[in-house]
Amino acid sequence: QETFELTFSTYLPPTYEYVWKPVEAFVKTVEDKSDGRVKIKVFHSAQLFDGYDELQALSRGDIDITNMTGTYPSGTIPALTLFTLPFVFDDVAHMERALAAGLADQGMKQELNDKHDVVILGLAPWDPYEFYSRSTPILSESDFVGKVWATSGSSDAKAIQLLGGSPTGMPSSELYLSFDRGVIDGTPRPLLTGIGRSLYEVAKHLTISNFAIDTSILAINRQRWESLPADVQQIMLDAASERDRDQIARVRSFVEEAIAKYEEAGVAVHRMDAEAVSKLRQATKAAVDEFASTVENGEKYLEIIESTRNP
Amino acid sequence: MFADPITIIAIVICLFIVLLVIGAPIFAALGVASFLGMYMQGGMSALLATPSILHRGLASYSLIAIPLFILMGEVVARTDIGSRIYTLFNVWLNRLPGNLAAASIGSCALFGAMSGVSVAGAATIGRFAIPEMLKRGYDPALAGGSVAAAGALALLIPPSIGFILYGEIADLSIGKLFIAALIPALLVIVLMMIYVCGLTFLKPHLAPTASASYGWAEKLDALLRVWPALVLMVAVIGTIYLGMATPTEAAGIGAVAALGISAAQRQLSWATLKDILRSSALTSSMILLILVSALLFGYLITRLMIPQMLAEWIGSQGFSTWVLFLFILGFLLVIGMCLDIVSVILITTPILLPIVIQMGFDPIWFGVILVIACEMAVITPPVGLNLYVIKGVVPELTLKSIMWGAQPFVLVEILAIIILTIFPALVTWLPSIAMSR
């Protein structure tokens, strides 16, 4: 009986539990259900490739499976900038509904498959990007003005610009020292990143507003995928959906735990009300419009998001 | 092809050693040996990953500080900014045996508080400190070795890239790690100074002290003449601690300020500027090429899962806690011989941390031990980046003398680890009172 040895690589360390545990379960399920025909070697913590290189390594076939974070390859696949567009998703549940309504099928899946030899197995949300700020709270539009913001991709940078802030691109590994030394005043990032990078020690304020929701894309190399027998493929697809569900459930409970952790660490947590959020949404609308007009099928993606806004 | 990992790694190490011995450049020895291993592991297509590994290793924000600090050091060395500092040390501390070596260690420590990158300190300080020591009759091994070793203090003294990496993988507070490192850093600095002063007290010919005794007028004059160095220090340290600049940006400010000062003092001709830029670019590309080639080796042993195998073997022997800990230290020392520090931390933390926690050790304490092990790693051959950095900035020194001069400092670091193991409170006490509120 033919056996398959696959290599899984992620830049995230196991301490990023809500991403890691579902992936760990995925690996175990696939190995168990395939009766040992599939063996998956796991590399984490960027031991092989970091976040910026996962798409390329997967396309080349250096690794077989990865769990990409949407922003990293978003310069190459513009449709992925969707997940850091400002205020398009109300919350994680909204994104879940949009994904179920076929959000990823409007071209991004196809583009990854045709141009990059990448097959998407599953998509799950990160916890939303929230605003960390160093000394003054972010409560309304005027609080963005004149501040230096560390951004991670192009759409969050554009949104910050529209709000009157000065964006500066920065990987999350630089955040701690930059906050500590006052080089930046704020950053929009997920709560998980803030915990992983100890931002609760250097940022005094956290504003919950669901600025953007990034994705975890579980994906496999296309040639490798096609070399697998149909039953193994099915096992993987099932395990991947299970991973998606698992991650969504974990993200939900994580957010409240994380907020409690920030509060315990002495961070002032502010929750932006719907009215304030809608003002910010208005102010950053140009970023969304640009997405609609420049990205292929941009309108279609946004329509699906709009139509799934209410459960 | 597709041999088992142990065979592959054995062949790779043999080839690596042969290439080193016949005098191949370090980057080529590392690169070619790793290429062979990658080929044996995954065929030609496995080699297609290499440009990606080299590129990513280099395209990192914190590495930008390297050419900039080297540029600053080069300017300081070419003008009399550096020599004035050493005249000051010489005039004020001439009764202390090994005063200039001790002063160099102090300068490296100060530099370590500005930068998180070990090679930057060794390159900047070494570029002017070592020629000054040689000029005053210091033993080359002592001069080169002490700066190579003390340059690594940048890893232990906050800010440190080492702790930031470790903190994320180990899920620990970076702030606590920084604070925990303060007393151990002080300990290592003091031990290093005791070593150089003790050594030169016992063997005075290694470090002649100025026989003349200086009067207060000379002392005052020497003090007044170091102002350009003070301006530079304020420009770099000031901008970092006032929160105006990242350590990388501060390196740029330092380089620009050094150029500005030397121009203002009419010591910077067009030809000198070109020379300074050429030399700095060459030194940094030499260092960075070795750094990224070491990443290839790290990639290979990760893919072959060699560290896991070693750790599993160690774990399965049923050793008692302290024997196990000795094995872990030995493991770190061996791994550190062939890898750069980023790889050491990325590769060993996920493997060793669970074992160490199970043994009942404090993870913050282990982080400090791990970073001290990394300090050793940058001065142990064959892949000891700081050794090559010193060779790069002071080409007239032989690599052999730098290596021999640096190895006693490995023992100093081991002594520090022993002390911290006997008195773990030296690590854990400060974070417990600083963050108990």
Added chain:
Amino acid sequence: MSRILGTASRMVTQANRLGMVVAQIVLLSLAVVTTYGVVARYVFGRPSVHVFEISIYLLLIITWLSIGWCMTADRHVSMQALSSVMSTRWKRTAKIISMLSVMVFCGVIIWAGSNQVISSYVRGYRSATLLAFPLWIVYALVPIGAALLILSTVQRLFTSPSTDDQ
């Protein structure tokens, strides 16, 4: 024949010298750009969005364009301790093998690097920033650097067999 070799050697020197001049200018620019980043933020209150990304590209240019000259100037570090006690004939052999190892290193990188440049171009890799910089340009520095290095190595192997005994 020797005239052709002479011409080829001069062209190699010119190519590497050009690389070096660019690296020198870029190094100075890097110092200025990082300083500007701080000034823009603190004096003008308008931090540049691109400084961070651009300075990384400048670092890549400096490194890859000067490694060739680094060989010409004999600044690449090696362990000479053992080869220095060998006989002259062994020394020559060792020298040739070590130069060959540099060529293998460069050969692999030129081959794999060009592959990466082509696939980055075809697949349209871009940086995930407002600049959305085409990455094939950045990746091209890797094989270019290796090409400069291999040229300089071949040149040293053929033109200066006597300088290694200094």
